[in-house]
Amino acid sequence: MSDVSRRRFLGAAAGAALAWGATGSASAAGATGTGTDGDWRVVDAPTSRALHDVARAGGRVYAVGGGGVVLERTRDGEWRVLAANGPDGNGSNLHAAASDGERVWVAGASGALAVLDAAAGDVTTHRAPDDVTNQFTSLALVESGDDATVHVADSSGQVHVSRGRRGDGRDWTHVTPGSGAAIRDVTADGERVVAVDANAAVFETRDGGASWDRLGIDDADAALRGVALAGGTAHVVGGALYSETGAEDGWDVADPCGATLADVEIGPCGCVHAVGANGTVLHRPGHGIPAGATLAKWLGRWETAHPVSSGLDALVLGDPHVAVGANGTVVER
Numbered sequence: 001m002s003d004v005s006r007r008r009f010l011g012a013a014a015g016a017a018l019a020w021g022a023t024g025s026a027s028a029a030g031a032t033g034t035g036t037d038g039d040w041r042v043v044d045a046p047t048s049r050a051l052h053d054v055a056r057a058g059g060r061v062y063a064v065g066g067g068g069v070v071l072e073r074t075r076d077g078e079w080r081v082l083a084a085n086g087p088d089g090n091g092s093n094l095h096a097a098a099s100d101g102e103r104v105w106v107a108g109a110s111g112a113l114a115v116l117d118a119a120a121g122d123v124t125t126h127r128a129p130d131d132v133t134n135q136f137t138s139l140a141l142v143e144s145g146d147d148a149t150v151h152v153a154d155s156s157g158q159v160h161v162s163r164g165r166r167g168d169g170r171d172w173t174h175v176t177p178g179s180g181a182a183i184r185d186v187t188a189d190g191e192r193v194v195a196v197d198a199n200a201a202v203f204e205t206r207d208g209g210a211s212w213d214r215l216g217i218d219d220a221d222a223a224l225r226g227v228a229l230a231g232g233t234a235h236v237v238g239g240a241l242y243s244e245t246g247a248e249d250g251w252d253v254a255d256p257c258g259a260t261l262a263d264v265e266i267g268p269c270g271c272v273h274a275v276g277a278n279g280t281v282l283h284r285p286g287h288g289i290p291a292g293a294t295l296a297k298w299l300g301r302w303e304t305a306h307p308v309s310s311g312l313d314a315l316v317l318g319d320p321h322v323a324v325g326a327n328g329t330v331v332e333r
Contacts, residue, residue: 040281040307040323043330045079047071051324053314055097057104058119061316063324064094064106071330072118073322079330087114087123095137096153100144107136107152129160129172138195140188142208151193151209153183159195161209177203177212185263189229196224196236204234217242217251222260226274226314230266237261237274241282256302257282263314263323275312275323281305281331307331 045051049066056062061073068086073079085091087106094108104116111128113136134154142149146165153159157180162170177183181199188194194204195212200220203212215234217224222239229235236242240255241264261276270286283303312325320332 040305040331040333042307043079043332045071045328045330046081047328049328050326051313051328051330052093052095052108053097054316054322054324055099055104056316056318056322057099057116058102060118061318061322062097062099062104062106062116062118063322063330064097064108065324065328066093067091068094068108068112070094070106070116082116086112087116088112088125088127090127095135096139098139098141100141100148102144105139105141105150107139109135112136113152126170129162129170130174132158132160132172132174134158137183138186140186140193142188142191142193149208151186151188151195153186153195155182157181157183157197159183159186159209159212163208173209175209175212177205178214184224185226187227187229189232192229192232194227194229194234196227196238198223200224200238202227202234202236215244219251219253225261225276226263228264228266230270235264235266235272237264237276241272241274254302256284257304262312265315265317267317273315273317273321275315275325277311279306279308279310279312279325279329281307281312281315281323 047069049069051063051065054063059075063071068091070083071079072082092109092112094106096107098105107113111133113126115124134156136152136154138153140151150162151159157176158174160172160174162172178197178201181197183195183197186195191206196202200217202215202217204215205212224236224238226237234244240253242251242253245252257280259277259280261274264274266272272284274282308329310326310329312323315323323331
């Protein structure tokens, strides 16, 4: 069972950042940058540390990164620092964030693991579950709240799973789906959970993480970085974008920009969004094409933007879409 501690991190009335660390803020309305490339605008975020992941919960957006920094985008569009040194003040780099809609789990180096509940103003830490102090790289949630099943991937090729809260803590199981290569990303859609690793392998589980099956990708020529599930189909990015075909080890491959891609998300209309090296933002329109769309959109062609030159590591869709990356980079659309 993990060591659990709980503390307040927001003033219940004012919602102001308190004892977590130094605070700061920046408004999206005062965005800066070289222009609106593809309608993406650059936000003057209140940190220069690398931001590794981003998630949306309760009408807010949360970004996590180097030194344990946690940023929040409020409903008013203002970015502020919630934590300068991590949820428990340890200063461990944070590499992952995942939302159940209201709460955000964050994870990172040295077994850093915590749950942020902005509405209640609480943080619950689960650092080093079962004394595991590996570098956690990604998170996936099934269901929500205390009943959530949490999948935590790490750089040693393991996935750690907790199926709901037990009293004051959580019980964990620990499985290595593949060869021990770092798990770069893990995602869930219902009971199906898919993970990708640095050996260009894709794995899935449908039994809560007890067993994993390899899905490919035999012809991938680079490490895989990100995965998304939509409509029962897995979409994976790395040196290219791969989508399941339904055939045994069958994957369609697209390489519309030649850049290494770090993250992919699929919108409700079936549109594909991906981000990666050199500030690359990719978009392929889905089926819900509005009147007056361009020919490129009708044909489902890829659109590429470069709102920044620094690498982008993660994105979350919504209003607005948000992508984050190196040197505190935040871009919105």
